[in-house]
Amino acid sequence: MPVPQNRLRQALVAWLYAAALVHLFVSLILTWAGDSGLLDGYLQTIEHGFWPDLPPRAAREQQVWWLALFGATLQSYSLYMFALVHLGNRLKTSIAWGWLIAGIVVWAPQDMLISLTAQLWLHLWVDSFALLTLLPPLVWLYRHDRRAATSNLTLRAATNG
Template identity: 80%
Template sequence: MPVPSNTLRKALVAWLYAAALVHLLVSIILTWVGPSGWLDVYLQNVDYAFWTDLPPRAAREQQLWWFAVFGATLQSYSLYMLGLVRIGNRLKSPMAWGWLIAGIVLWAPQDMWFSLTAQLWVNLWIDGFALLTLLPPLIWLYRHDRRAASSNTPPSDADHA
């Protein structure tokens, strides 16, 4: 039995809200808990991509600094994502979904390429998961809201000529 499109739309929007909030949580962790040891397992994977032994202390400190800077940037991105999901949901705007799609399509190939060249397989897995869990719902919402908008479009003056 097919799921009604309104129910599916609500579920996909809820999923995107959750994804944006997870991005926000992860970004806060990257910014503020790097020195606490929470990132050690991940950092060990990164270490093996760039160092044959443990990295020098200065390199690790710089790495944690980059994580903090990246986390702060990701916090901002997370808020933009939350805002676009809210706009897309409230206004049923395909444009909001389109901008989110464009951002992901711009980000993913670059991030995946850099991860591949550094042989950071965990990053490729994370990127692949993000693509598979974000793009299909966004594309569906874009198409659904575009169809709904075009069926509700009032005739223009050109239609009366």
């Protein structure tokens, strides 16, 4: 038995809220856990692409700084993402979904190309996962809410005319 469109919409919106919260959680870790040892495996993966042996201490410190800086930027992005999901959900407007799609379409190819150029396969896999789990629900929500808005306009025009 197919899932009613309203329930599917609710499930996709819940998924996007969760994705925004995961982005916020990860961004906090990137910003504040760089020197804790929690990110050592990740840092070693990146470092291995640039140095065959252990990197210089200054290079590690700079990587931790870049991760913290990126984490702070990602915190802001995750809040914008959460706000757009909230607006799209409450207002049932395709505009919010469209802006989220636009942000992903601008980000993904560049990020993936930079990761590919540096041969950072972990980044490429994470980017691919994000793209495949965010873009289809956003496109579905965009089309669904746009169709619903068009139907409402047609119905209003018919009852007023």
